[in-house]
Amino acid sequence: MPDDDGSGPAAREVRVALFTSDLRVHDNPVLRAALAGAGPGSAVVPLFVLDSGVRAAGFDAPNRRAFLADCLADLDAALRERGGALVVRRGEVVREVCRVLAETGAREVHVAAGVSGYAVRREERLRAALTSARCALRVHDGVVTALPPGAVVPGGKDHFAVFTPYFRRWRAVGVREPLAAPRRIAGAGVTGVPLPGRAEVRGVSPGIPVGGESTGRRRLTAWLRDGITRYDDRHDDLAGDATSRLSPFLHFGCLSAAEVVHRATRAGGPGAEAFVRQLAWRDFHHQVLAARPRAAGHDYRPRGDRWRHDEREVAAWRAGLTGYPVVDAAMRQLAHEGWMHNRGRLLVASFLTKTLYTDWRVGARHFSDLLVDGDVANNQLNWQWVAGTGTDTRPNRVLNPLSQARRFDPDGDYVRRWVPELGGVPGAAVHQPWRLPAGERAGLGYPEPMVDLSAARGRFARAREAG
Template sequence: MPEGIAIALLTCDLRMHDSPVLHAAAAHPGTLPVFVLDEAIHGGGLAPPNRSAFLADCLDDLDASLRARGSRLVVLRGDTATETARLAHRTGAAKVHVAAAVSGFGQRREAALRDALGERLTVHEAVATTVAPGEVLPAGKDHYAVYGAYFRQWALVPRREPFPAPSRLNTPEQLGGLALDEVRRQLTAHGAAAPELAPGGETHGRRRLWSWTDTGLDGYAEGQDDLAGDRTSRLSPYLHFGCVSATELAQIATSAQSPGSEPFLRQLAWRDFHHQLLAARPDAGVNDYRSRGDHWRHDEAELEAWRQGRTGYPIVDAGMRQLLREGWMHNRARMFTASFLTKTLYQDWRAGAAHFNQHLLDADVANNQLNWQWVAGTGTDTRPNRVLNPLRQAQRFDADGSYVRRWVPELASVNGSAVHRPWQLPAAVRAKLDYPEPMVDLNDGLARFRLARGL
C-alpha cells in the first residue's frame, strides 16, 4: 500500500463517483481532497457569474459528501501549482494526483505542477471525456478532423468500469483553507446569476442523470430537436464541472439498449471529438481552425440586439433570452442563433462565443468555441457555407410557436405559427406589440454572406 499522505487535486472532476483522482488518492493512508480557486480564472471577478454560482453549489455539495465519509474539501486560493506545492510541503504529502488537462490553460497548469512537484505528481486520464484525447488517432495525424470517422473509432474503444465512490477517507485535521461560506461570497461577489439557473453539484447531477435516463432516453431520437418539448438531458453543465462522469453516463446509455442510446452517445462523442481537436490545436480556441478569408463586419448595435434577443426574428430571440434567463440554451437554438450572427449578420464568431462564454453554464473552450467555429464554417463542418434559415428552423422545430411564446412574452398573445412572422400581422395588432421589426432581410443577409465568401 502506498505510504504517506496524498493530495487529490480536483479540477473538472467535482464528484465522488467515478473519480480516478480521488480513487487513487484514497489508496493512501491519508487523503487530502483539494480545490484551488486559481487567480487566473477566478481572480478579480474574471469568472462569469452563472458558472461562479454553480461552482459554489458544486463545492458545497462535494464538501458535504466528503464529510459524510470522514473527510472534507480543502479550498485554497491563488496559483494552482504554487498553492498545491505549498500544501504538499506543509503536510509532507508523498503524492499529488490530478486529472490530465485538455485546454491550453490546463496544459500550462499541468506543466507548472510538474515543475513544482516533480515525481510527486501523478497525472491520470482526462476526466472530461469518455475517450481521452489522443486515444484514437488517424494514421499519420495527431487528431481527427472529420467527426464521422472519429465516431466510428470512438464507438470501438473499450470503456473501463466506473470507479465506486470511496466509502471512507482519512483526512487529517487542521489543514486550513477557506471556509465555504467565504468561498461562496467571493465567487458570487461580481454579478448576479441568471434568475432560473439550475442548481450545481453531484447530488443534483446524479438525480438528473437517473431521472432522465429512466424517462427521457427512450424518446431522445425523435425529441432531441423539439424546442418546446425540452427533451434533451440538460446534463451538460454537470458534465462540464465534472459532477457527472462522462464515462459512467456512456455506460448507462449503452446498457439501457434504448432507441435513444445511439443518438445520445453520438452527442457524447461530439464532446470528445472537440476535446481531442483542442488538445492537438490549442490555438483553435481563438483562431480559425480553417480560415475562409473572412473579413467580418462589426456593428455593435446589431451585436447588442442579438445579445438581448431583439433581432426581430422570434425564434432567434427566444434562444437568446433562454440563455439570459437560464444560463443554458437548447442545442438546436445554439446552432441557429450562431448561424444568424455569423452568416446572416456576418459578424465574427469570436464575438458570439464570448457572449455564450459569459452566460452558459457548460461553456468550455472545446465545446463552446469549436461548436461556434463549426457553425461559422471556420471549423470542421464539411459544408462550411451552410446557412440555417431561422424561419425554416422555426417551422421544423417549433411549429406551433410554443417555444417562442415561452421566452418572448411580448408575443404570447399571438397564436400558432403566426408568432414566427409578427411583421405579417395586421398593423393594428403589430402596434400593440413591444417587439422590433426584423433587423435584416434574410435574403439580403444571405446575399452578403455569399458575396463575402466568394460563392
C-alpha cells in the same frame, strides 16, 4: 518507541487529490488513485483551489461561479460522509498546492488531464514546481471525457478532423469501466478557507440550476428512466425541452462522462444511441482542441473572412431583439437560465456569423459569459463548426431562422414562452409577426426584422467567395 526492526515510527504517507473539472466521488480516477495503495495511517488531502488565474484569464463568469459553489458544497458533504473533508484554498494554484505540500509533507499530487491552453500551462507549472519540491505529479487521462484525447487517431495524423470516422473508432474502442466511489477517506487535518456560497455571487442569471454531484446523479437517473427513450425523436423539439440538461454537470465533472455512456448504453434503444452520439461529439471537440490548442481563439480552417462588426446589431442579438422571434427566444433563454437548447445554439450562432456576418469569437465570448456549461473545447469549436471555420464539412451552410422555426417550433410555443410580447399571437404566425396587420403589429412592442434574410445570405455568399 522503536519499531520491531529498530527503524523508528513509520513515516505518515500523504497524497493530494487536486480537484479541477472532476467534482465528484463516483468514478473519479484522480481520487481513487490518490487513495490506492496507501498504507495504515496514510491520508489524502482532497484539495480545490479557487484559482486567481481562472479569473485573470476571463473564465470566471458569475453563473459558473454560482454553480461551482453548489458543486463544492456537495463534494464536501460527500467527502465528510466518508471521513474526509474538502480543503479549499484561494490564490494561484501552483503556490497553493506547494503550501499544502509544505504543511503535510505530501509526496504525490494527483490531477485530471485537461485540454485547454490554461489547463496545459497549469500542468506544466505544477510539474516544474513539484519536481523542485521532489514531489511526483500524477496526471490522469479519461477523467473529464469518456475517451481520452489521443486515444484514437487516424493513420499518420494526431487527431480526427471529421466526426463520423472518429465516432466509428470511438465506438469500436469503447470507454473504460466506471470506478466505485470510495467508502472511506482519511483526511490529513489540513485547513482551508470557508466554502464559497452562491449567495456571494452577483450578476447570476435567475434560472440557473442547482449544482453538485448528488443533483446531477438524480437528474441522470430520472433522465434514463423517463427521457432517453424519446430523445431520438424529440431532441430538436424546442418547446418540448426533451434534452437531458446534463451539460453543466458534465462540464464541472459532477458526472463522469464514462459512467453516463455506460448507463445510457444499458438503457438501449434509438434514444440511447442518439444520446451517446452527443457524448462522443463532446469527446471529439476535446481531442481537436488537445491537438490544436490555438483553435480556442483562431480559425481551425481559415476562410479568409473579413467579418463585419456593427455594435448595434450585436447588442440587439445579445438582448434578443433581432426581430426574428425564434432567435430572440433562444437568446432570452440563455440570459435567464445560463443554458440554451442545442437547436437554439445552432440557430443563434448561424444568425450571428452568417446572417449578420459577425466574427464567431464575439458570439463565443457572450456564450462564455453566460453558459453554466461554458466549456472551452465545446463552446469555441461548436461556434467554429457553425461559422464554417471549424470541422464542418459544409462550411457555407446557412440556417434560415424561419424555416427552422417552422420545423422545430411549429406551434410557436417556444417563442411565446420566452418572448412575452408575442404571447397573444396565435399559432405559427408568431414566427413572422411583421406580417400581421399594421395596427396589431404596432401594439406588440416587438421590433421589426433587423436584416433581410435573402440579402444577408447573398452578402455572406459573396464574402466567402471573395475570401
